[in-house]
Amino acid sequence: MRKFLTIIIIVCVINLINLFAQAPEDFYIIRMDESTLRSLITKGKVDILMKKNGKYYLLVDRTEVRRFLRKGLRFEFAENELLPPVSKHGLNGAYHSYSELERDLIDLEKSYPEIAKVFDIGDSWENRNIYAIKISDNVEYDEDEAEVFFVGCHHAREWISVEIPYLLAHYLLLNYTQDSKIKWIVDNSEIWIVPMLNPDGLEYSITTFRYWRKNRRDNGNGSYGVDLNRNYGYMWGYDNIGSSPNTFSQTYRGPYPFSEPETQAIKNLFEQKNFKVAVSYHSYSQIILYPWGYKKEPSPLNDLLEELSSKMSELIYQVKGNLYEFGQGGSFLYLTNGDATDWFLGTFNIPAFTIELPPVDFISGGFFNSEEDIIPIFEENLPAALYLIEWAIITNN
Amino acid sequence: MFRRTILIFLILILIPGILKSQCVIGQYEDEAPFRTWNIFGVYDARSTGMGESLFGLIEEPLGLLLQQNKLFSFSLSFISTKAEFFKYSFINTSDIYFPRNLKASYIGMDFAYGLIKFKDWFFGLSFTQPETYFRPAVEVNYSYKGKTYRTIKANFEGYLNSLNFSIGRRIGELITVGIGIHYVYGEITRKIEDDYIYYQVITTDNRSQKISGYYFSLIILANPSSRFKLVVNFRSPYTRYLDSESSLRYYSSRKQIEIRINGNARDEIKIPLTVGSGILYEIEEDLLLSANIIFFNWSNYRVTYFDEERKREFKNTIKIGIGLEYLTHLKIKNYLFSIPIRTGYIYDPQPMKNPNSYYNYVTMGWGIYYKKVGVDFGLMFGKENGSGNSLHASKLICNLNFQL
Numbered sequence: 001m002r003k004f005l006t007i008i009i010i011v012c013v014i015n016l017i018n019l020f021a022q023a024p025e026d027f028y029i030i031r032m033d034e035s036t037l038r039s040l041i042t043k044g045k046v047d048i049l050m051k052k053n054g055k056y057y058l059l060v061d062r063t064e065v066r067r068f069l070r071k072g073l074r075f076e077f078a079e080n081e082l083l084p085p086v087s088k089h090g091l092n093g094a095y096h097s098y099s100e101l102e103r104d105l106i107d108l109e110k111s112y113p114e115i116a117k118v119f120d121i122g123d124s125w126e127n128r129n130i131y132a133i134k135i136s137d138n139v140e141y142d143e144d145e146a147e148v149f150f151v152g153c154h155h156a157r158e159w160i161s162v163e164i165p166y167l168l169a170h171y172l173l174l175n176y177t178q179d180s181k182i183k184w185i186v187d188n189s190e191i192w193i194v195p196m197l198n199p200d201g202l203e204y205s206i207t208t209f210r211y212w213r214k215n216r217r218d219n220g221n222g223s224y225g226v227d228l229n230r231n232y233g234y235m236w237g238y239d240n241i242g243s244s245p246n247t248f249s250q251t252y253r254g255p256y257p258f259s260e261p262e263t264q265a266i267k268n269l270f271e272q273k274n275f276k277v278a279v280s281y282h283s284y285s286q287i288i289l290y291p292w293g294y295k296k297e298p299s300p301l302n303d304l305l306e307e308l309s310s311k312m313s314e315l316i317y318q319v320k321g322n323l324y325e326f327g328q329g330g331s332f333l334y335l336t337n338g339d340a341t342d343w344f345l346g347t348f349n350i351p352a353f354t355i356e357l358p359p360v361d362f363i364s365g366g367f368f369n370s371e372e373d374i375i376p377i378f379e380e381n382l383p384a385a386l387y388l389i390e391w392a393i394i395t396n397n
Numbered sequence: 398m399f400r401r402t403i404l405i406f407l408i409l410i411l412i413p414g415i416l417k418s419q420c421v422i423g424q425y426e427d428e429a430p431f432r433t434w435n436i437f438g439v440y441d442a443r444s445t446g447m448g449e450s451l452f453g454l455i456e457e458p459l460g461l462l463l464q465q466n467k468l469f470s471f472s473l474s475f476i477s478t479k480a481e482f483f484k485y486s487f488i489n490t491s492d493i494y495f496p497r498n499l500k501a502s503y504i505g506m507d508f509a510y511g512l513i514k515f516k517d518w519f520f521g522l523s524f525t526q527p528e529t530y531f532r533p534a535v536e537v538n539y540s541y542k543g544k545t546y547r548t549i550k551a552n553f554e555g556y557l558n559s560l561n562f563s564i565g566r567r568i569g570e571l572i573t574v575g576i577g578i579h580y581v582y583g584e585i586t587r588k589i590e591d592d593y594i595y596y597q598v599i600t601t602d603n604r605s606q607k608i609s610g611y612y613f614s615l616i617i618l619a620n621p622s623s624r625f626k627l628v629v630n631f632r633s634p635y636t637r638y639l640d641s642e643s644s645l646r647y648y649s650s651r652k653q654i655e656i657r658i659n660g661n662a663r664d665e666i667k668i669p670l671t672v673g674s675g676i677l678y679e680i681e682e683d684l685l686l687s688a689n690i691i692f693f694n695w696s697n698y699r700v701t702y703f704d705e706e707r708k709r710e711f712k713n714t715i716k717i718g719i720g721l722e723y724l725t726h727l728k729i730k731n732y733l734f735s736i737p738i739r740t741g742y743i744y745d746p747q748p749m750k751n752p753n754s755y756y757n758y759v760t761m762g763w764g765i766y767y768k769k770v771g772v773d774f775g776l777m778f779g780k781e782n783g784s785g786n787s788l789h790a791s792k793l794i795c796n797l798n799f800q801l
Contacts, residue, residue: 090703090705091645092658093645093658093659093660158671178478204490207703208486208490209487209491209599211591222496224490227776248494250492287725362596363596363651363652363654364597365653365654366598369656370656
């Protein structure tokens, strides 16, 4: 019996050693409550990453983990918890609904009050808030730093287009104190992120009809919705190919430019700021598009746009080997008028990009991405987003 | 000054239009009962014929017992209901547009009950189906040059059953008091299949919600005179719990790609307090007048859908019913039949603030009784106003009755 117990103990010890020996990183993110944290603070310095839902998240190394275990401190590993979105129970799985995004953005602001601030930049037709999160040092002040803009979810059914800008905000905040490059980016720029421009449409897509694209304007004739990405003021309604005057059409451009409160919110924000570059996330196709969309002829910034897209495509490819082709929207893909990027360039003369996220075509998933693909898609897009911010900072200086 | 007044006047006229936001389509949400939100138990054929005004308390068997005052009573009811819909789920709120109202109907057993009187005590047991959640099923085909490239099929079903036990007692000659406990259970299902035939891609969005809950009721009956009865009935606010499950699936047969998002949640529907009051007045020996008024505290209605609170901008409503019954007799050979003839009216406002919708119903009914056995029919026709869609609804109900 004693021999048997000895063998069991040896096996357990070996397994425990192996557990740590197999850990891929030297550092861990752990979660604990306030009382446990207090007992630690009295005994030395701790590296607190953030506070979320009443719990504190700490970055600790292997030695500290062992020490905490020996002392019998109560904590949990939370490595994966900080990356993916929180809720996985509702109709939308790991994707954000409006209220989930609202909660998560406010959580980010509370966790990083020095460098993150949430703004309500306007209301949708159904009176939902359109949120923007600003990320910068001295976030309360409008400094003379490069302002960059990221927006997602012009189109309701493109759920992944909410996650990428949200995760970008999350990543910048989470890594601000850990990564000197991220700190430099945040300290030298003002990053504005609007993850969900079309909250009404997204909610309708989640609760009622998955393939819904437009916003939720009642057109008054039995049809609903305006295509927000055909409602911007530059070359609005240029022709009936790049947008439609038919209210039942998927690309209905609205009764007049900026007729929609959602696009009006973007217009107001741009008129107050001095953005240097802008990105609008969409899906699907796995391509990078730049203006003009309304015609096939190139824009005055065509060389710069091509250079920047080429670099972004290269950076994306380097992550997992996925090729994002790039080109001018009007000639490379199809004609669009009244879209966001034409307005960004046409009105403010800044480089602007539509990034069509994976998959590559309709039969490979179309507007669907598995929940497991959210993080990989973000990871491959991250270097391109950081590159654009860096470019804006350097250009600004 | 005059121009300024005109300007202010114009602004005031325009403001409601400017402020008007997208309406909450409360009438058409998945949990909306078939035909009307204002359901306070089920109504038998007699009550239906009299504008659902006969206390409307069939769900509490005591209520019926108080009217009939028999030693034993048993009844079975069958119902056929039709209703028109314009907007529901994604129908006529998305690209799926029908330029006309769509009709749905169902036929089923509405209730069965048994009652026993023992001295001054009353006991009742019943099974009822107070709510259903049917919607018109749809199939939409998209074609190009005569070839269908996409079809969308949708099916919406559901029911709510109620098992009811009641106990009551006479207090003196004038007052009778009873309480009931009611267990409700049911299911709401929604299935959508979107088949992109051209691409060989099928998307399905299936949801089901299993419902359970219980509530209490209290009834007080006063008989101030032999020709006049007054009743007040309360239904407690209660919570319906819904075990919700969803399965969203994309499948591409060409590339053998399957993407699933499964969800589950424990949802709640807070059903608010309901209070009803009714009278029964014997104008003449063969002529009865009945009327009732029911208050629904809809402003306290709350619902979560897959863990998220859903906005339902509801106002309180008051439903009114009034009816007449005339009893005549028919003698065929040596058999004497009693034949009641009934008519009535119902005003049934719906709880949504926008659109401000209400139904007007005209009802009629008749029956034939021989000694202890009888059959009753009730019929109602209604037309909706306020939504702009002129929805129609109708109900035919048949009861088989046996009494001692």
